[in-house]
Amino acid sequence: MMDALTPSRIVGARLPRWCLPAAWPVQASQPVLADLRVADGRIESIVPHAGEVVGDWSLDGAPLLPGLIEAHTHIDKAFTLPRLGALKPGLLAAIETMIADRQTWTVADVHARASRCLQWAYEAGVVKLRTHCDWWEPEGTPLAWNVLRDLASEWADRIALERVSLIALHLFAERSSARALAKAVAAGGAGACLGAFVHSTNWSVASLRHVFEAAEEFGLDVDLHCDEELNPQAEGLATTAALVREMAFSGRVVCGHACALATQSEPQAMATLDAVARAPITMVSLPTTNLLLQDAQTGRTPRQRGLTLVKEARARGIPLLISTDNVQDAFCRAGSFDPVEALAVGALAAQLEHPFDEWSESICRGDWLTRAPDAPPLRIGSTADFVIFSGADAHGWPTRAQSRVVLRGGRVAAGSVPATWQQAAETTR
Numbered sequence: 001m002m003d004a005l006t007p008s009r010i011v012g013a014r015l016p017r018w019c020l021p022a023a024w025p026v027q028a029s030q031p032v033l034a035d036l037r038v039a040d041g042r043i044e045s046i047v048p049h050a051g052e053v054v055g056d057w058s059l060d061g062a063p064l065l066p067g068l069i070e071a072h073t074h075i076d077k078a079f080t081l082p083r084l085g086a087l088k089p090g091l092l093a094a095i096e097t098m099i100a101d102r103q104t105w106t107v108a109d110v111h112a113r114a115s116r117c118l119q120w121a122y123e124a125g126v127v128k129l130r131t132h133c134d135w136w137e138p139e140g141t142p143l144a145w146n147v148l149r150d151l152a153s154e155w156a157d158r159i160a161l162e163r164v165s166l167i168a169l170h171l172f173a174e175r176s177s178a179r180a181l182a183k184a185v186a187a188g189g190a191g192a193c194l195g196a197f198v199h200s201t202n203w204s205v206a207s208l209r210h211v212f213e214a215a216e217e218f219g220l221d222v223d224l225h226c227d228e229e230l231n232p233q234a235e236g237l238a239t240t241a242a243l244v245r246e247m248a249f250s251g252r253v254v255c256g257h258a259c260a261l262a263t264q265s266e267p268q269a270m271a272t273l274d275a276v277a278r279a280p281i282t283m284v285s286l287p288t289t290n291l292l293l294q295d296a297q298t299g300r301t302p303r304q305r306g307l308t309l310v311k312e313a314r315a316r317g318i319p320l321l322i323s324t325d326n327v328q329d330a331f332c333r334a335g336s337f338d339p340v341e342a343l344a345v346g347a348l349a350a351q352l353e354h355p356f357d358e359w360s361e362s363i364c365r366g367d368w369l370t371r372a373p374d375a376p377p378l379r380i381g382s383t384a385d386f387v388i389f390s391g392a393d394a395h396g397w398p399t400r401a402q403s404r405v406v407l408r409g410g411r412v413a414a415g416s417v418p419a420t421w422q423q424a425a426e427t428t429r
């Protein structure tokens with residue numbers, strides 16, 4: 001049975017090349033459009049479009065992606081900007097501002113701001129969102145951490161909410177304190193990860209080793225803020241890659257930012273990326289905040305852009321995700337928890353070729369964040385979570401990507417279905 005909000009046959013969808021099988025037919029150097037069947041909220045079939053096939057919706061080439069991923073956000077801090085007053089430029093100044101604002105946080109405040117983040121993400125088509133949570137408590141858990149745990153259950157049927165402790169590396173200086181932190185994080189249950197802020201201002205190989213020892217002991221995956229700076233001496237990423245191999249760490253390791261790679265000599269940066277590929281480590285690039293925070297000084301145009309080496313990473317097969325990072329806080333006034341918007345910024349800043357056919361993978365591969373074996377989305381039998389871009393085409397995407405219809409479990413969850421999709425279906429019936 002089909003009603004207007006639960007189409008069982010969607011024809012003429014344009015899928016990105018990265019999620020099509022190698023044998024998928026090509027016409028005029030473009031992948032043939034796809035016809036999808038959905039039954040009981042799951043994908044029943046995906047086949048090359050046959051001209052005479054009639055669907056409930058006829059997309060006429062509209063781009064379709066699986067449910068989107070926000071791999072790296074800070075929903076504990078989002079939407080604090082209006083109360084912060086005048087801000088100083090740069091990452092370290094923003095950290096100071098947030099430490100001060102954090103003293104005023106209450107359960108109701110964090111819950112209201114973080115809920116708004118999740119609502120925005122849901123409407124954008126996000127199915128999984130990972131947030132970092134500022135954590136300065138050597139003992140006990142931060143107020144926001146517990147609010148986020150509650151939100152993970154509240155939103156469980158709409159967004160898989162993963163939570164990473166964002167802990168300054170110096171708090172791992174003692175092995176015993178590292179164990180205590182990991183134990184507190186592990187008590188957060190499924191979806192909790194151990195994280196640390198790794199920067200040349202707090203650098204210590206011993207502390208980083210303690211992070212991985214403690215994570216291994218408590219069965220935690222690790223997600224680091226790593227080398228978010230333009231100092232070519234920063235060695236967080238290279239050391240992480242070496243430690244992961246040396247310790248045969250069993251969890252998934254994610255390193256966000258890695259801006260310093262862009263300032264290092266070519267041979268040094270490539271050697272680090274080779275080690276990252278072997279480790280293996282998932283990288284996350286955050287173009288919007290890197291553009292705003294790196295090489296930032298009042299009254300001076302930035303010369304360096306701070307993006308990590310996304311193309312060289314992908315060329316080595318490194319899983320690389322692109323995400324939003326901060327939204328309307330001391331770090332960043334931009335962003336909307338729409339991964340497509342983050343990718344659009346990255347597409348310009350990093351001159352990404354083929355944003356839809358290749359780089360859309362960087363906002364869809366939630367499996368690259370966790371220790372389960374990698375499995376691309378849009379498989380037969382998987383949940384019918386789709387984002388269909390009703391105003392865009394695959395050539396110009398993500399231009400005009402704002403208009404979209406989000407399906408969750410085969411049912412429209414956000415956006416309005418263009419009348420032409422159904423009319424086209426009726427006229428060919």
Ligand SMILES: [Zn+2]
Binds near residue numbers: 073256325
């Ligand atoms: Zn971040």
